[in-house]
Amino acid sequence: MNNDDFRQWSRRAADWGADYRNNLRDRPVRPLVEPGAVSRSIEVSPPEDAEPMDRIFADFEEKILPGMTHWQHPRFFAYFPANAAAVSVVAEYLVSAMAAQCxxxxxxxxxxxxxxxxxxxxxxxxxxxxxxxxxx
The missing domain is CATH 4.10.910 (30s ribosomal protein s13; domain 2)
Structure with missing residues (x-):
């Protein structure tokens, strides 16, 4: 991924995160999947060639997201991770961008x-x- 692509996909991920948080209340708290459903949606063998980022992002939305528990959902009352605040998400992005080992x-x-x-x-x-x- 070159720097221009990194900039584009970072913005897209940030926009996705803001939309996700804005519409979280409309999602089910727990995933409506049966055990093994996510695994079955992922190819058994690794790809021979690199996939374009738009395909990877689509896989995330289509295969991974439906199998996630939404910990920050307003009706989820189990654990309370400390990285839930929007400012923490932005801070985590900065740390990840530097690949900091702290x-x-x-x-x-x-x-x-x-x-x-x-x-x-x-x-x-x-x-x-x-x-x-x-x-x-």
Whole structure:
């Protein structure tokens, strides 16, 4: 994928995400598929040649999306992942675009120091005494 295609598909994915979030209430919370339905919709053997991105995106919409549980659906009351806010989705895109490995200071000094500061902000917000620390 060249840079122009990357720009086009990034925009398309962002538009898709905004539309998805806007129309989420109209979807069923849980997928209406039987076990094995998604697997049966995917070719048994890998493709010999690369597929165009529009075909891959169509496969996502036609084969994957119908088998997904919609965790952010307003009627889904199980788990509450922290990456649900729109700002978190945008932040995740930035991290993914850089392919950041944020596991140690050596692999990403900025991420490590931001995490340390954020944990301290959480400590302060909760009214915990100095000395409480941790990792996210």
């Amino acid at each position: 596991m140690l200071w050596q692999t990403s000094p900025a991420a490590t120091e931001l995490e340390t500061r954020t944990v301290d902000w959480m400590r302060q917000a909760l009214g915990l005494p100095e000395g409480f620390s941790g990792v996210i």
